[in-house]
Amino acid sequence: MKGATEVKICIKFSILLLTFTLLLAGTAFAKMQPNNEPVEGLRVEDVPHDDGGGLILSWKPLAKEKRIIEYRIYRGHTPDSLFYIGKIPVDAKTGVAADTMKYVDQGWTFFVDATSPAKLRHEKGQKKGSKGAEVLYRAVPRDIKVYGPLMDEYRILSVIPNNEYLYKSKMKIFTEVDTLEDATVDTTTEFMAGMKLEQVKYILTKLTTGKTYYYAIQALNMNRSVSPLSEIVSGKTTDDPPEKLGNFYAVALRDLEQMQFEWTLPVFTSDQQQFNIYLYDEYGDRHLIFTRQDAYPYTPQTNAIVPYDSIAANFEAFNPANMEWYTFNIGEMDRQDQETLALDEPIPAEITTSSILPEPPIHFTVKDEPNDKGDQLQVFFGYPFYGLSKLTYNNDFTKLTVNYFINDNSMYEVDRLILTINGTTKTEYVLDYKVAFRVDWDYLKPMEIIGTFICKKKGQEPLPEDYHITHTFIFNTKQEMVLIDSPPQQQMEEMKKYYYQIYKTNRLSDVYRYAKELSYFEREYIDKISYEENQYRGRPKFSLEDKRLYYSTYLSIVNYKDKYPFYTQALYLEQLRHQDNELRDEITKLKGELEKATDDEERTEIQRNIDFYTDYLEDKPEVVQKANQLKSNKARMKMLYKAHCTNARSFKYYIRKTDGKGHFIDTPVYTTPDGTQYLFPIQNWFNTNEIITLVAVLIFAGLVYFMIKAARKGKRLYIRPIAGIQEIDNAIGRATEMGRPILFVPGLSGISDVATLAGLAILSRVAKKAAEYDTRILVPVRDFIVLPIAQEIVKEAHYEAGRPDTYDKNSVFFITQAQFAFVSGVNGIMIREKTATNFYMGMFWAESLLMTETGSMTGAIQIAGTDAVNQLPFFITTCDYTLIGEELYAASAYLSKQPLILGTLKAQDYMKLLIVITVIIGTILSSVHLTFFMNWFPVK
């Protein structure tokens, strides 16, 4: 009868809850206006200064009361091919404050990949099979009949995993026969690499120049109802002239007989081809004196050194003595040869001498980064630097705390920093970035803090004896804080004026690219050189019959002798032989023409072509010659790809120190002592930073081995008694006496957490004991993977205890993954089931106190164990016994009493003793300023 009443109450409660929910939902949605108006004011405009691959959409956002959550954008090359391309999410509560919303369709966006929908699908609410304008489609499907023809309407970039492209593509020969005007037949054969869409990582798309595209917008409200489609509006892409460069500076250095130019890049840079520097003579005539190639897709150099000789080669009447007559300007040219000049009026050069230039960075070095997977190079230079991050006086201005930072590098690694203020010197033997001074100066006066360095001896040149860095500081009474480098002093002003630009180029290219800009106080840069995983190819051909995409077949190998900056090789041997035969045929044909030719100029031209083709056939990089002798396509590609990777990931570097206004100086390209300029990052097979860890692991493993051996021989191992563990049996006995169940929570973490494993080991012992006493055990679990393991453990425990009949599979159960929902579930069990004993063994977070306080209130005896330091105070306060940290891991051994397990416990104690001894030795040595021992242990 009591049960039936409870059910009635529950059903009534559920109905009440449902009604409340519906009312609440009704109220929420009642405020919302119907989403029955389309987005208005849609306009499509060309993106200015771009490469003809961008359009800007703008429209008027709908009213806030419409509770719009997103605006969806559809695009097509015709009004009846509108595909979903993206959305702009909106906060439904605040709406859009601006009058206009914008979406820029520019750059490479996702087109299709193996995870795209299989078939062409209409958007929700669109009738299946309907066609024509205003029919919306979801993302482009992986149906080649759909995406194949669409590729013709856009620029396409395919990203293909190396492995698929190089070794698993299917060769196909495409032959095109053209009949020329003179009735001769021209046959073109093209070898292509066929791939299925599944082999391609993804395909990206971008608008193409001079085409019209159609757009429409649809708004989605909180109720997920969509507005009627906006008007379909079209826009045409136009390739515009490039944007103006930011700044341009020209400096003439009389003594070096050279000019230096520097400029800043505009916002839009993807269409750049080159920068042209012009000289305007006294008559206003323009002469091109220098061209800097762009480094697309990387950032190019933004400065140039042009010797007077080079200017004279382009402008014969150039006379350095008349430099003040000349003016200069720079033009940025795009790939369609459209050019924009940076300045409306050319500027005269600053005529000066090299004395104005900064000192070049010293000890510029590049070397392989140790202990990595072969993807980093160290670039470093200069002497160490220390800076001040914060200076603080105490309340009565008797003590000044100096917080500092150090920037050093692999060559000059700082061992000690010596700081001096007003004659008081403090030596930082341990660089903890904090030092205190007793104040014996007037804190209102500006003061200097001088820092000198003692570096670790690594066989490098010693630091100059007078090398020091001086900062100034003053206490500002209004702001009540110490201002650093105030008032400014000459050394810091000089330092802050300049910054460093690192440039690099690899063996595949002849153009330097910008790698990194470092500020005046930085001394090292770790250049990340990622492993190449993909090949990038343009628009493929496609075949509907064999459902394949066909890509061009080449692999760049090297910048060969600078005459072939991108020396490439064909993917297939058959293709290679075909190319060579074609070249030989061409040479034969040219030789025939040479014999017939009578005009000297014509003969020279033919001979030049013959020489070029012959040279191309005969002069090949060594690796290419070797690879092409191989008979297997795969073996050949392996060799060529290895060469490609080595060359693509080998870099040479130089550094430019500049003020950004044309006053810069370059280091020479770094050359190793053995004359190498290109450096290749080497992968390491042992991390030397982990030597101490390895030694500790080996010692610990040895101790475990010897202790287990001793335990097996019967040696009595003394283990410190732990109250919490000793009370486990009593706690189980209490539950048995009271006839109430035991609750065991094996933590909230997953199986990968060692604390969970330790908790499960304890569960095994507790469950066995509970089974022996015939006491119910409840194990609520939060992790899916822990569940079957806990079930198996409890089941085995019952079998071991000889009580398989008492095992209830439902006693180990999953509650939820939500942290606080799990707590409420466990608390409910404690209160309803009136558990006599609660165990909490494993990893816990903020929920720990919620559970144990409830357990405390129900009067259960509670034993907890965790390695979560922040939760320990809560367990200690509310539980009867707590296993602190390592005791959790020891509990299983205590309970089992097995020599094997006790042996590991004893080894643990000895290891701890060893660590304590090490800590004491380190403390004593560091206290007498002997830091070598401390430095053996790397800081993580």
Next chain:
Amino acid sequence: MKRQIPMMIVLILGLLFVAHVFIPSKLSADYLDWFMKWTKVIGPFAIVLGVFSLVLVHYNKIKRKAPNWGYSIVTLAALVITTAVGFIWGIQEGTPYMWIFKNFNVPLGATMFSLLAFYIASAAYKAFRARSIEATVLLVAAIIVMLGRVSIGQAITHWIPDITEWILNVPNLAAKRGIALGVGLGMTATSLKIMLGIERSYLGGKD
């Protein structure tokens, strides 16, 4: 064999993971990435086990008309409704699923979490009762640290924030590091025991 094969797998994989710590090469890094991808695959299969367990426990309660079995109806109804609306309308912003999440799950979770403040007060009362010398030391330290963390402490004397800093940075940190040291060794020992097959309870009983 039922136990030996899993133990062999544990030993081999355990050694490989230990080796990964000392070998930074690309092969080692790739191996770890590859393995992590596989562990992600196991998750969805385990969800089925969890949901099955939940349904079974509450179904049996309803079937047996166990005490409070009405709550099981609510639990199963919530499970079915949430799953159904998630499958039918999706889980994006604006769907009924998100509405349930925001209006039921989040406030209920926040309610449980907010209870923590009261429980902390209750636990603090128990801990700070000066029944022994240790508890008195704890009480005094707690008062200093609490005062040192608010501006009134600075107003009383600048020593309070200084002592607070000292308590947190010296004895407190030393104790924390001591525990962390033990935990580190305990973890290593447990891992070693599992790898060597000394600790086998995770395989389900039988030492």
